[in-house]
Amino acid sequence: MTTEETIEKYTSTNTDHAETHILVIRLSAMGDVAITVPVLRTFRTTYPSVKLTVLTRKFFGPMFSDIANLEVYHADVTGRHKGIIGLTRLFNELRKLNIDAVADLHNVLRSNVLKTMFSLKGTKVVQIDKGREEKKALTRANNKVFEPLKTTHQRYADVFEALGYPIDLTHHKFPQKQRLTPNIVSLTQNSTKKWLGIAPFAQYESKTYPLELMVKVIEELDKQDQFEIFLFGGGKRETDILNNIGSKYNNVVNVAGKLPFEDELKLIGNLDAMLSMDSGNAHLAAMYGVPTITLWGVTHPYTGFMPFGQPSAYAILPNLAKYDQIPTSVYGNKVPSGYERVMYSITPEVVLEVLSTL
CATH class of the missing domain: 3.40.50.2000 (Glycogen Phosphorylase B;)
Incomplete structure (x- = not known):
C-alpha cells in the first residue's frame, strides 16, 4: 500500500x-x-x-x-x-x-x-x-x-x-492466546511439554547473562525433560550462536531467523514461561501475561522497567552487597571499573530454582 x-x-x-x-x-x-x-x-x-x-x-x-x-x-x-x-x-x-x-x-x-x-x-x-x-x-x-x-x-x-x-x-485484561500458524506448529511439533522461551541476549553485555552460564542452565533443563525450550534472538551472530546451542540438545529449538515477527509474537504468547534479560523479549512476553523471569546486571527493576504484571520474585538480581552501585545506569550502558563480571554473581542454580517454582 x-x-x-x-x-x-x-x-x-x-x-x-x-x-x-x-x-x-x-x-x-x-x-x-x-x-x-x-x-x-x-x-x-x-x-x-x-x-x-x-x-x-x-x-x-x-x-x-x-x-x-x-x-x-x-x-x-x-x-x-x-x-x-x-x-x-x-x-x-x-x-x-x-x-x-x-x-x-x-x-x-x-x-x-x-x-x-x-x-x-x-x-x-x-x-x-x-x-x-x-x-x-x-x-x-x-x-x-x-x-x-x-x-x-x-x-x-x-x-x-x-x-x-x-x-x-x-x-488491564490480557488477550486470549492466539491460534498457532502452520509455521509455528512445524517448529514446535505440538510438544506436550511446558513451553519455555529463553532470550539470552541484551543490547549491552553488562546486562547479558554469561553464555557459558546460560548453557549450563539449558543443559540442566534439557536433562530434566520437562520443558520444550525455544531460543529467541536476532541478527546473524545471535542466530549462529543459538543454532549451535540448539543442535546439542533434544528439547531445545532455535527460533531466531525461522519465523516472521508476527508468528514469533504468537509463539511467545503461547509460552508457559519466558526467561530473559532486562530486554525487549521480556516485555514482549509480559504483554501477553506470560510468566517472565528476568536476569538483571548493572540495571535494576527500580528504574521502572520491570515487565508488566510480573512479581518481584521473578526478577533475579546479582549480589547487591558486593556491587552496591547498582543500578549504574538505566539502560546498562555505564559499567564502573570492577563491575564487568556482575552477572557471574548469579549462579545457574539460582536461575533453576526460580524456574522450578513455575
Whole structure:
C-alpha cells in the first residue's frame, strides 16, 4: 500500500469528527514499544469509542494486532521521514488523519519536532515525563537515592490522564492466546511439554547473562525433560550462536531467523514461561501475561522497567552487597571499573530454582 493509499484509508475511516482521534507516538526501541501495549489495551476498554493511531516503525506493527479501533501508522525514519524535511512530510501526512490530540510517549528529538508542528496548529500535545532527575539520583555512584521509581507503564498512563483520559492499569485484561500458524506448529511439533522461551541476549553485555552460564542452565533443563525450550534472538551472530546451542540438545529449538515477527509474537504468547534479560523479549512476553523471569546486571527493576504484571520474585538480581552501585545506569550502558563480571554473581542454580517454582 502506497503512502497516499494509507492516508486515504485513515481519512475515510475517520469521517465522524465527533469521534476523538488520538495520535500515540512511540518510535523505538522494541521493549519500550511493547510496554505501550498493556497501556493501550487498558485505554481501549476504558474509552472504546476513542480512535487511536500509533506512530511507530513498521516492524513493530504486529504488537498492536489485538487492540480494536487502533491503527498503526508507519514512520519511515531512515527513508521518506528522515531529517527535518522528512518529519515535515510526516506531519503533513498525519494532519490528514484529523488528529485531535497527541500522546508523545517517546519525548526525543523527532517527537519534539512533531510536537512543535502540532502545537503550532492548535493540537494539544502531552509528552511523557521520563523522570530524568529521579533516575540520575538512582543511578549515581555517590549519594544514591535507592528507591523504586514510577513504572514506565504508569508514566505512559499519566500522559493520557493529562490529555483528559485517566486509566487504571489494574483493570488491564490480557488477550486470549492466539491460534498457532502452520509455521509455528512445524517448529514446535505440538510438544506436550511446558513451553519455555529463553532470550539470552541484551543490547549491552553488562546486562547479558554469561553464555557459558546460560548453557549450563539449558543443559540442566534439557536433562530434566520437562520443558520444550525455544531460543529467541536476532541478527546473524545471535542466530549462529543459538543454532549451535540448539543442535546439542533434544528439547531445545532455535527460533531466531525461522519465523516472521508476527508468528514469533504468537509463539511467545503461547509460552508457559519466558526467561530473559532486562530486554525487549521480556516485555514482549509480559504483554501477553506470560510468566517472565528476568536476569538483571548493572540495571535494576527500580528504574521502572520491570515487565508488566510480573512479581518481584521473578526478577533475579546479582549480589547487591558486593556491587552496591547498582543500578549504574538505566539502560546498562555505564559499567564502573570492577563491575564487568556482575552477572557471574548469579549462579545457574539460582536461575533453576526460580524456574522450578513455575
